[in-house]
Amino acid sequence: MLTIFHSKKDFEASDCRIAVLPVGATEQHGSHLPVGTDTIFAEHFSRRLAEELDAYLLPAIAISSSIEHRKGKGTVYLKSDTLALVLRDIAESLQYSGFTKLIIANFHGGNWIIKPTVRNLNRELGGLQTVLLYAGDVARPRYGEIFNHVQGDIHAGEMETSLMLHLHPEYVSDIKVQKNPVLFPQAYMDYFDVGELTADGYWGFPEEATAEKGSKVIELMLHEGLKYIEELERVTLEVKARHARETGQ
Numbered sequence: 311m312l313t314i315f316h317s318k319k320d321f322e323a324s325d326c327r328i329a330v331l332p333v334g335a336t337e338q339h340g341s342h343l344p345v346g347t348d349t350i351f352a353e354h355f356s357r358r359l360a361e362e363l364d365a366y367l368l369p370a371i372a373i374s375s376s377i378e379h380r381k382g383k384g385t386v387y388l389k390s391d392t393l394a395l396v397l398r399d400i401a402e403s404l405q406y407s408g409f410t411k412l413i414i415a416n417f418h419g420g421n422w423i424i425k426p427t428v429r430n431l432n433r434e435l436g437g438l439q440t441v442l443l444y445a446g447d448v449a450r451p452r453y454g455e456i457f458n459h460v461q462g463d464i465h466a467g468e469m470e471t472s473l474m475l476h477l478h479p480e481y482v483s484d485i486k487v488q489k490n491p492v493l494f495p496q497a498y499m500d501y502f503d504v505g506e507l508t509a510d511g512y513w514g515f516p517e518e519a520t521a522e523k524g525s526k527v528i529e530l531m532l533h534e535g536l537k538y539i540e541e542l543e544r545v546t547l548e549v550k551a552r553h554a555r556e557t558g559q
């Protein structure tokens with residue numbers, strides 16, 4: 311694995327062609343979790359993924375599209391268009407120095423803009439495949455094996471609090487349990503700030519979190535994440551081979 315602590319000489323001696331970019335956020339996570347929660351998760355997950363793939367682990371993007379949390383003091387955000395431009399420049403610079411795959415390991419659900427950005431980059435940048443790996447998305451179909459709440463546990467809830475209890479219990483404070491929480495559709499973040507819809511900025515069931523669930527979910531995310539990358543690589547090679555047969559190139 312390569313990191314920012316390696317030198318030009320190390321990079322030149324390596325045939326590493328895959329880069330992993332952790333994308334977190336700096337946003338309120340209720341009274342019980344730190345504002346850097348998504349970044350802490352993204353960095354941990356990406357490090358383990360980069361070790362598995364012997365990839366270049368990039369420093370995290372720690373500020374992303376958190377405008378829906380702006381009412382929570384401590385939240386800092388990029389507007390979506392800005393994030394798209396940042397990602398484009400990162401992809402272009404990796405392509406320029408010979409990388410063939412960029413894995414964007416996103417941990418913030420509000421970063422919707424990454425998807426169309428990736429779709430465009432994969433048409434625009436020859437030679438570099440940009441992959442969006444949202445650990446929550448690939449693992450969610452199996453959340454029922456671990457969590458009591460698969461629906462409505464969106465932000466600083468059972469999943470995120472469990473994962474923090476596993477990775478850094480020292481960062482978890484007392485939960486201000488909501489009596490009869492009203493659960494709105496997640497899409498309501500398009501219209502309201504989270505602080506306008508929730509009593510303490512969390513959205514879900516943190517009171518049901520345990521460290522054991524956290525340890526299970528990070529392993530599930532890695533397992534499903536690696537499966538996603540491997541399957542995509544298989545299909546990519548197949549598509550390339552078919553193209554070569556059809557065009558004689």
Ligand SMILES: [Zn+2]
Pocket residue numbers: 339347348417418465466470
């Ligand atoms: Zn979060």
